[in-house]
Amino acid sequence: MTALDQAIIKAYLRQGGASSSDEVESNESACLNDAPPKVVCALQTEPARPRGHQFPGVQLPLPSVPLETLGFSSLAFLDEIAKAMECPGSAAVAAGQVNLPDANRFPRQERTPVASDVPLPRRAFEPMLRVDAISWPRPSRRLRQVAGRQIEHLADTIRKAAAAGGKVIGIAGYSCGEGCTTVLLAVALRLVELGEKTLLLDGDLVRPKLAEQLALANDLGWRDVAAGSVSLEEAVTQSDSESLALLPYCGQMTPVDGPAPSEESVSALLNRLRSHYDVLLVDLGAALTNGRAGGVLAEKLAARLDSVVAVHNVQSTSPSHLAMLRQHFRRLGIRERGIVENFVDEGVA
Numbered sequence: 586m587t588a589l590d591q592a593i594i595k596a597y598l599r600q601g602g603a604s605s606s607d608e609v610e611s612n613e614s615a616c617l618n619d620a621p622p623k624v625v626c627a628l629q630t631e632p633a634r635p636r637g638h639q640f641p642g643v644q645l646p647l648p649s650v651p652l653e654t655l656g657f658s659s660l661a662f663l664d665e666i667a668k669a670m671e672c673p674g675s676a677a678v679a680a681g682q683v684n685l686p687d688a689n690r691f692p693r694q695e696r697t698p699v700a701s702d703v704p705l706p707r708r709a710f711e712p713m714l715r716v717d718a719i720s721w722p723r724p725s726r727r728l729r730q731v732a733g734r735q736i737e738h739l740a741d742t743i744r745k746a747a748a749a750g751g752k753v754i755g756i757a758g759y760s761c762g763e764g765c766t767t768v769l770l771a772v773a774l775r776l777v778e779l780g781e782k783t784l785l786l787d788g789d790l791v792r793p794k795l796a797e798q799l800a801l802a803n804d805l806g807w808r809d810v811a812a813g814s815v816s817l818e819e820a821v822t823q824s825d826s827e828s829l830a831l832l833p834y835c836g837q838m839t840p841v842d843g844p845a846p847s848e849e850s851v852s853a854l855l856n857r858l859r860s861h862y863d864v865l866l867v868d869l870g871a872a873l874t875n876g877r878a879g880g881v882l883a884e885k886l887a888a889r890l891d892s893v894v895a896v897h898n899v900q901s902t903s904p905s906h907l908a909m910l911r912q913h914f915r916r917l918g919i920r921e922r923g924i925v926e927n928f929v930d931e932g933v934a
Contacts (some may be wrong), residue, residue: 714803721774747781760901762901786867811850851889899926
């Protein structure tokens with residue numbers, strides 16, 4: 586006998602519907618032997634479905650007798666059902682005797698945002714190394730004055746390319762002494778005059794002397810950043826009075842004999858620099874054609890450039906060597922912006 590059957594019998598006994606337990610058992614046996622009639626319940630909202638007690642090999646139908654015949658109220662019936670189902674108060678709620686709170690009396694309280702819910706603003710890129718001003722070398726200042734119109738034209742070309750998305754521009758030559766660093770600094774000087782936020786990256790793995798030319802010293806470089814040993818903020822030197830920054834190739838403490846940074850890490854480094862600067866000028870020097878061990882890393886760097894400018898010292902480099910340099914550009918898939926013919930003596934480059 587289930588808890589529901591027991592609840593019905595207990596309610597019937599409390600209402601005085603049966604005089605003894607024998608009568609209850611006889612009534613129950615009579616109900617079990619008769620065919621199950623339809624359940625009649627005043628509180629029922631839809632026709633009851635035939636149910637029964639499942640025992641191994643026996644199908645016992647649920648006794649179904651009108652509540653009026655049993656002689657007890659529907660509320661008592663609901664109370665007993667609630668007790669049997671271990672849900673106190675369910676009958677009172679179903680009978681409509683419990684006043685539920687009005688939703689309008691208790692307006693929804695808006696949750697106050699906490700500190701963890703508010704997104705933190707993106708931290709601005711701030712290099713740790715700062716200088717008051719850049720000490721521009723004399724050869725680049727002289728070239729800016731002597732060939733001012735040509736330098737301005739080249740700077741305007743680079744500026745337009747950067748505005749179109751090609752921010753990373755390399756300066757390369759066939760051999761050492763072509764004047765790549767001098768031309769790069771003269772163009773950088775013009776870009777700073779125009780207010781362009783410019784970064785100089787030393788990609789000359791043969792003679793990385795860009796920091797020396799600017800009288801800056803740094804114990805770290807972009808090789809350390811690409812290798813994951815230091816952060817980018819630690820390796821960049823920023824000028825406070827000019828919109829110019831420097832990222833050397835390596836520092837005094839950089840282990841250049843170790844494994845070279847991967848192509849993916851070099852690409853990730855350049856992509857991050859793109860988001861912080863308007864123009865990135867890369868001094869490649871003669872790293873692409875020198876043939877030393879650094880040439881592999883130089884090619885990884887050059888392959889990620891948006892374009893390149895070739896510098897040709899007509900007094901020291903033959904046209905055939907210039908053609909070989911341009912062939913390297915095509916092999917690496919670098920767009921060539923133009924050729925700068927340098928007539929300055931090799932000693933001032």
